[in-house]
Amino acid sequence: MTKETAHYQAGTKPRRILLLGGTGDSRELAEHLASRDDVEVISSLAGRTEQPASLPGGLRVGGFGGVTALADYLTREGIDLVVDATHPYAARISANAAAACRDSGTPRLHLARPPWRATAGDRWIHVADTKAAAEALPGLAERVFLAVGRGELDAFAGLPGIWFLVRTVDSPREKLPLERYEVVLGRGPFEVNGERALFALHGIQALVTKNSGGEATYAKIAVARELGLPVIMIDRPPHEAEETVGTVEEALRWIEGRL
Incomplete structure (x- = not known):
């Protein structure tokens, strides 16, 4: 048993993860995290879909109001980690998240599935x-x-x-x-x-x-x-991210390494 696991079993508050979602990968990641006792996942959706499918864990819908407002939210809500699993073309959301995480000192991961590649006949x-x-x-x-x-x-x-x-x-x-x-x-x-x-x-x-x-x-x-x-x-717009992974499995390993 690790020292951190012992703390959680003793009643320590779970670590809070903000999942910027709206993709199938974000849903899969939320489902994996929801089964853990040592984390609390909050999925954030932009609100463009009127009836999004249900998600495990916490849910918030709508924008944050810019970089400063997002940074304040991260601090106020005690967010420990941010995983940006938004659509690859949500460039503004990702840029705001990068700046807000820098301002608040919150570790951030960008989960972006690899783009399609042309094959013979395309x-x-x-x-x-x-x-x-x-x-x-x-x-x-x-x-x-x-x-x-x-x-x-x-x-x-x-x-x-x-x-x-x-x-x-x-x-x-x-x-x-x-x-x-x-x-x-x-x-x-x-x-x-x-x-x-x-x-x-x-x-x-x-x-x-x-x-x-x-x-x-x-x-x-x-x-x-x-x-x-x-x-x-x-083609995809460029994204600013210090750490980027392409699969849910890699994202889970990144999260595990910070818990």
Whole structure:
């Protein structure tokens, strides 16, 4: 028995871990941590999904209000460790977390699953952001599967000659900023057979997506390759992190090393 384990068994307060979440990896990590008696995990979600799936442990929804407010929260709530397991494209959240952890002296880990890599048969067109993705579409395809997230559709508003298939978790409450489109609801993981049927049903000619990595949403990439369709791949923004791991198992080892 280690000295720290003995303290916990004697009634010492569990260490508090803030998990900046919203991804499948963050959910898996929360489930692993919830089974431990020596930690208390608090998952923080941005609140973009109206009905997020239930999570073990504590939960807070909504932004912190910037770097200073987050640093104050870490100090006030006695947070011992921060694990940033947000979406790879949540650059602002990650940057705020990095600064807040520096200001408060809180150890921080960035959990980012590896990006997808093009393989034989892929027709990827790499772009830096959604604006560049929209600029690449005219003349490329007229029926496009747009898998970029509902909050980033404005970049495609000025393309009246293109019909879009938009997949969201929640049903939109108002008209999307697109001229011609259809919405399909769905929450991953997605399978190849289902994605193949979706492409065929809607006559998809091109895919626009972010390089999220992981298996849950990879099926659409596999189907695009199978059909020989172009994929406009929005590359990941840079992230600031002193320590980064690519798997939940590595994150658990990092946490264990600090307990």
